[in-house]
Amino acid sequence: MECSAALKALLVEIIEAPEVYKKIVGMQMLVEGLAMGAFSHGYRYNRDPLARKLFQLVMTDEAFHHKFGKIWADRTIPQLSQAERDLVEDWTAHCAQKLLFDRGAPNQMAELFGAYDMDPERVMADIVQRRKERDPNRRYKSDTNVFRVLIKTLLKAGLITERTRSFYAMYVDLDELAGEGDRMVGDDIAEDGIRYLQEINFKDRARVAVAAE
Ligand SMILES: [Fe+2]
Numbered sequence: 001m002e003c004s005a006a007l008k009a010l011l012v013e014i015i016e017a018p019e020v021y022k023k024i025v026g027m028q029m030l031v032e033g034l035a036m037g038a039f040s041h042g043y044r045y046n047r048d049p050l051a052r053k054l055f056q057l058v059m060t061d062e063a064f065h066h067k068f069g070k071i072w073a074d075r076t077i078p079q080l081s082q083a084e085r086d087l088v089e090d091w092t093a094h095c096a097q098k099l100l101f102d103r104g105a106p107n108q109m110a111e112l113f114g115a116y117d118m119d120p121e122r123v124m125a126d127i128v129q130r131r132k133e134r135d136p137n138r139r140y141k142s143d144t145n146v147f148r149v150l151i152k153t154l155l156k157a158g159l160i161t162e163r164t165r166s167f168y169a170m171y172v173d174l175d176e177l178a179g180e181g182d183r184m185v186g187d188d189i190a191e192d193g194i195r196y197l198q199e200i201n202f203k204d205r206a207r208v209a210v211a212a213e
Contacts (some may be wrong), residue, residue, distance in 0.1 A: 028064070028068050034063055036066055036190075037149070039186060043055040043059065056196075059193060088159060090163075096167075096168070147172070152181065153184070155177055
């Protein structure tokens with residue numbers, strides 16, 4: 001199945017951008033951060049043991065891509081001029097908005113509903129109705145919500161200031177985020193996966209070392 005139109009448009013925009021910061025913020029920090037969240041679900045809720053292992057092993061790789069984005073931001077953002085930092089902050093908000101729309105707009109999932117024999121029009125009408133009925137002040141609260149974790153990453157990287165704060169405040173309580181640690185959704189799953197790979201990869205090495213003695 002193709003990815004949704006909103007996500008595809010953002011990916012094309014990131015690929016076509018000549019600026020390095022756009023690729024690192026858009027891909028490593030945001031898209032790959034989201035991917036870690038999505039794969040965490042694939043790992044946790046899959047009933048097929050092979051599929052679970054596959055999700056975990058992909059995460060061992062993906063975790064480093066996302067971490068690279070964070071390391072880049074930690075070292076780079078504090079060195080930028082005000083004007084440069086503003087540019088990066090605006091691009092960050094632009095990408096975050098596209099991704100939130102991709103996840104939040106029911107029409108982006110229409111094809112998926114159809115694939116499960118559900119009438120997309122009816123599902124979308126129902127989602128819209130349920131949203132009208134829920135508390136308008138509701139925010140992402142769960143510490144496993146991937147958008148909440150991503151916004152925390154951006155905040156700690158200095159990519160959210162007074163200029164874009166109100167945009168993110170629609171989704172999360174920023175004051176609450178500021179005081180929290182920065183463990184990522186899926187970090188534990190990826191770390192377990194790395195230990196599993198180490199056992200396999202270093203098994204022969206131990207044998208070679210013994211043979212050489
Ligand atoms: Fe990746």
